[in-house]
Amino acid sequence: MNLVLSVRLPLARFTLEVETRLAGASVAVMGRSGSGKTSLLEVLAGLRRGARGRVEVGGRVLLDSASSVDVAPEARRMGYVPQDALLFPHLTAGQNVRFGERKGRASRADEAIALLELAPLLHRYPATLSGGEKQRVALARALATDPALLLLDEPLAALDVALKERVLPYLLRVRDEAKVPMLYVTHQLGEARVLAHEALLLDEGRVRAAGPASEVLGTAARGLLASEGEGEENILEGTLERPEGGGLRLRVAEGLTLWVPDAPELSVGTRAAYAVPSEDVLLSMGPLSGVSARNVLMGMVTKLEPATSGEEAAVVDVAGVSWVVRLTAASVRELGVSPGTRVYLAVKTAACRRLR
Numbered sequence: 001m002n003l004v005l006s007v008r009l010p011l012a013r014f015t016l017e018v019e020t021r022l023a024g025a026s027v028a029v030m031g032r033s034g035s036g037k038t039s040l041l042e043v044l045a046g047l048r049r050g051a052r053g054r055v056e057v058g059g060r061v062l063l064d065s066a067s068s069v070d071v072a073p074e075a076r077r078m079g080y081v082p083q084d085a086l087l088f089p090h091l092t093a094g095q096n097v098r099f100g101e102r103k104g105r106a107s108r109a110d111e112a113i114a115l116l117e118l119a120p121l122l123h124r125y126p127a128t129l130s131g132g133e134k135q136r137v138a139l140a141r142a143l144a145t146d147p148a149l150l151l152l153d154e155p156l157a158a159l160d161v162a163l164k165e166r167v168l169p170y171l172l173r174v175r176d177e178a179k180v181p182m183l184y185v186t187h188q189l190g191e192a193r194v195l196a197h198e199a200l201l202l203d204e205g206r207v208r209a210a211g212p213a214s215e216v217l218g219t220a221a222r223g224l225l226a227s228e229g230e231g232e233e234n235i236l237e238g239t240l241e242r243p244e245g246g247g248l249r250l251r252v253a254e255g256l257t258l259w260v261p262d263a264p265e266l267s268v269g270t271r272a273a274y275a276v277p278s279e280d281v282l283l284s285m286g287p288l289s290g291v292s293a294r295n296v297l298m299g300m301v302t303k304l305e306p307a308t309s310g311e312e313a314a315v316v317d318v319a320g321v322s323w324v325v326r327l328t329a330a331s332v333r334e335l336g337v338s339p340g341t342r343v344y345l346a347v348k349t350a351a352c353r354r355l356r
């Protein structure tokens, strides 16, 4: 899906000026609070009068102010789910989903209901649903409109950690099974890494970086989001295994396995993803023994980057996989950490949180 953006929209403090081309199936839109993320989504949805320039989605021109093209919001086929997506309180979950159903496309609503596992909830009213369930209904309602592009504004922000874990896999299903392209606003680098193929980083209304997620979500994003104190997570994907002697282990790469919390429903051979907050990784200069952390990984520092005030983020390569570890500036000095230093990382099993 091709996305061509060349838009200008005057805002209160600055002008949103976005000039970019994206090709990915899922794009994370990131940036500090107030950098213009929601405004950009609303320009795409056709909800902002005064937007100038050109918007093209999958070859279809939605806005071209030079030739006075400005497709009405309802004709744009954008599945917009705003930050605090409200459900109609007097309609059941099922009626909410079908509300947006496109004529002749009833199957889309059925697909969305199956994909998001809403069948048991269809007769319930929004007031009786949990936050995560409401999010799933809002997402299904958007999918039922058979959108060309989903615009999701921080779909997980209002959910606590446990609920996030339950809703994130549904977003992955939308991406991988429904195959509906999405633009996804988030403040969490970890979430963006799991969900996005590409990323767009906004700073005061301008594009600071855009392109493959693996590149954009590195240095630039960390530097820009650091001042917000956003938590950073290491995301590890791999295959589950149960070695003799018990326990559950994630095989991430040749030479990198990670003990993770055991749970009976997890079966060997399944692909899984885990998040480890950067502040939960301990760094040591020497081999560790006699520590309670079950995972001790040997690696090499590749970069040091400024993180939150007074802190630095060390990027450590472990068997070809990059880890981010938070250190205070004092520890960096005292330990003598610099690029090229061999280090050991200790990670408690309990710090590994399953994402899918």
Ligand SMILES: Nc1ncnc2c1ncn2[C@@H]1O[C@H](COP(=O)(O)OP(=O)(O)OP(=O)(O)O)[C@@H](O)[C@H]1O
Pocket (backbone or CB within 6 Å): 010, 011, 012, 013, 031, 032, 033, 034, 035, 036, 037, 038, 039, 040
């Ligand atoms: N309708 C509007 N008219 C003028 N300025 C606006 C309008 N809506 C928002 N703004 C301003 O534009 C800037 C960007 O707002 P926007 O909501 O797009 O940011 P954001 O990146 O989504 O922020 P957050 O992460 O806090 O949701 C802010 O300074 C905001 O005050």
